[in-house]
Amino acid sequence: MTRRIFTPQDKEQIWSLWRAGTSISDIARATQRKPGTIHTFLSDRGGIQPRSSSPSSHRLSASERETISRGLAAKHSFRAIARELGRAPSTVSREVNRNGGRVRYRALGAQRAAQKARKRPKPLLLERKDKRRALVESKLALDWSPQQIAGWLRRHKSASPELLISHEAIYRALYLRQRTGLAKDLLRRLRSRRKMRRSRKASTAGQRRGQIVDAVPISARPSEIESRSELGHWEGDLIAGRANSHVATLVERKSRFTMLVKVNGKDAQTVTQALKEAISRLTEIPFRTLTWDRGTELARHKELSAATNTDIYFCDPKSPWQRGTNENTNRLLRQYLPKDTRLGERTQDDLDKIAAQLNQRPRKILAFRTPVDVMGGVLR
Secondary structure, three states: OOOOOOOHHHHHHHHHHHHOOOOHHHHHHHHOOOHHHHHHHHHOOOOOOOOOOOOOOOOOOHHHHHHHHHHHHOOOOHHHHHHHHOOOHHHHHHHHHOOOHHHHOOHHHHHHHHHHHOOOOOOOOOOOOOHHHHHHHHHHHOOOOHHHHHHHHHHOOOOOHHHOOOHHHHHHHHHOHHHHOOOHHHHHOOOOOOOOOOOOOOOOOOOOOOOOOOOOEHHHOOHHHHHOOOOOEEEEEEEEOHHHOEEEEEEEOOOOOEEEEEOOOOOHHHHHHHHHHHHHOOOOOOOOEEEEOOOHHHOOHHHHHHHHOOEEEEOOOOOHHHHHHHHHHHHHHOOOOOOOOOHHHOOHHHHHHHHHHHHOOOEHHHOOEOHHHHHHHHHO
């Protein structure tokens, strides 16, 4: 498999969306990548964007330093030079004073000094094994939050001012522990237990999380579905793998015939589109109803129902046993798709072969017939 490389523009787009609080699935759609790929990219960096080695627009450029040098040679004041540059007078005065003063200032030397000072990565405050690091580690081990540690140190700064550190610096050290060498156990001490630093703008406020609008409850399902007296009534779910990867599973209730559907994310739009395409390919096998759990990946159930002419029912909250056929099948599928598998790397052909193998295995619940046998003439 060819590994796609992120260009600098790709990386900037990902970090920009991540800072704005965009979900991994939405970032994946925007960048046309798999959610697992985006998750791996972000988690490898602790959710923290590396600092750029290129100068900020707020910093003086080489040409601006040449202008300062010429202005000093012409005996211009700092204010006059600042007006010419469109900068604050204090910016010019600090630049000159840190690089030898009016008499000794040289643009080339100042530019080299700025480039040297800008070299990355800058050392993190907790990279050194000193008294400050030992103190922070001891407080984290007591379940103190980084903000509590930073606030407590500020309160006692008169005793040890060299121990001061911001809560953000502590978070960076925890999430970039491959650089600091901090124990992984300390990250688990945080109340959020997140593995990545998230944007302050990432919020679920106002979202109808865990709710399916206009969901038809399983109690409204016709009796013939419950009795398994006819073919065409299915149960569905998502199974998860490594790196935020998923596969949709569909199981026919009477025959236990199984379909596996490749999905490139677990958001409602992606899952709905994948299911529409999978169901539309069933030209001979009946697909009358679908029963799903309360996962928001099927929030667009009305769209799926209209596109496939399928009635969709939802289990009661926290009642997976109401889709017992699907739950049992998912357990059988773990023989082929273990939890530590990167499901996003499986092609639809791979999934079809797994489903075919499962559908040709005799099942005790079917008196040791196979799901294909039960389907009988429908598949011939």
